[in-house]
Amino acid sequence: MKEREQILIRASWISIIGNAILSILKMGVGIFAGSLAVLGDGIDSATDVVISIVTLFTARIVSRPPNSNYAYGYEKADSVAAKVLSFVIFFAGMQMLLSTGKSIIFAVPRELPSTIAIYVTLLSIIGKLGLAYYQFRQGKKAGSVMLIANAKNMRNDVIISTGVLCGLFFTFILKMPILDSITGLLISLYIIKSSIDIFMETNVVLMDGVKDTSVYSKIFDAVDRVPGAVNPHRVRSRQLGNLYMISLDIEVDGTLSLNEAHEIGNKVEHNIKETVDVYDIIVHIEPKGKTHHEEKFGVDKNSLSDKLR
Template sequence: MSNRIKLIIQASWVGIAGNTLLAFVKMYVGFTAHSQSVIGDGIDTFSDILTYVIILFTARISQKPPSVKYPYGYLRAETIASKFLSFFIFFAGAQLLYANLSTLISGKERALPEALALYVTAVSIVGKFLLAYWQFYIGKKTNSRMLIANAKNMRADVVLSISVLIGTAATLYFQMPLIDTLLAIVVSLWILRIGFKVFMESNTELMDGVDDTSAYERVFEAADAVKGAYNPHRARIRKMSNLYLIDLDIEVDGQMSVSDSHKIGVAVEQEIKDRLDNVYDIMIHIEPKGNYEVDEKFGLSRDQL
């Protein structure tokens, strides 16, 4: 098992343990202190436990070796998991929005919560913040989209808990449950925005694109640095989890032997690896110098950047 996968699994177990503790505490206090907002916060925390279970399952799938059906391996399972996580985030926001709009429209007043709800919410904010920070740290370190996506979900939970704290405090101070309802509606819209953003971010990889288009410049610079390699063109760069898959056409002297042409191709590959981190695979297509093919309809040339 790679060190990257070990870190992702470790971060997932930390998330499961932390969220399980927070969820049970918030649910218990929510019922005993008669706070609907704290109960809702606890339910949202329970949904986080499920997302971590998905991450654990996906991490184990992604380390499987390539197969006949999936010759590139299973690393894209992380991107698919990020897509599922975006649905969970969006669902949580939609559920919160619906519940509070229903309360607002019906005119039904919520019972005033007890002060105990304030204390457990404050503890929840600290716990959620630490978990979110840990997830972002490991997500950035391992370049894991699904961990970063879940960290954004955790960050939304922090804002949710802050709104619960403010709403509960304002409700107790002003004796107005309406404040809690209005704040919850605002937070639910913010959570919906995060869910949509995570959904859109995973689209780039699923569409065989890259967010950092400067990678193309480095590929062309690498080809230019190799003597005997001409006209790098039809470059295609994809990402699979945290790794790059690169295809590139280059031209060489048409009178050169296959062996010498191969050496130039290998040199270009090495130059690319020296300039670009996390390269999974490089495919170099060699053509005779001056070759032109009318039906080349995909890939990028330097003048298209």
């Protein structure tokens, strides 16, 4: 947990400093060069600074140990922060959409941007590529959906800056400053779309679901490898960061002693932990062959097979 906290904090600080430099540079050049697209790109980088501050704050929260109020710990703060990031990105995109849309609709007279806008955009693409790659690697290493969401946002920034560069290029070739505004409009729509994508991705974890349902097949395979354990059912799994909370029922021979049944349950737990990254696991043991009422919750082999068809 300590190592994970350090990864999150270090990645957040690097993101804050890198994006602050790029944001100040792009907004300054955007105003000086008269390019709405570059200015909008700079505003987007400014939101990345806010996003990174959120990730820094969240890194302090997720590392807190469980307590009586939060018995499972604070891991879900990571997903909550990613949800907050989606709103920040959305409002930045809407702001840019309104400003560029207004300049197009009301045909505001524009001059050709200065060529310095091209050079700062090239620099932005290189810088954002480095930041996105670093954030994604650290997010995978720490199992943080928050850092991975931030990396995806920066990847989008690379696409945005590439769009700005293309817009500037054609603006200078065709001598039509309106192309700069149109590029800014398209960029704003892309920003809004990326915010919606991040918002939807975090729903699964916050709704106590799992993104990769193959985890259930791994659980069933782990149970099958334990002699004496049969009929795994009412299997439930949810995510806390990159770890899984798992609970399941298994059946054993009803004539076994409590110690023998308990040992089988321990072997099931051990096998599952060998193939799944587990935060916590509960194995409930039942006597074999008892009639079960239809369960409202959980997954069994039959229901999983139906979903995979």
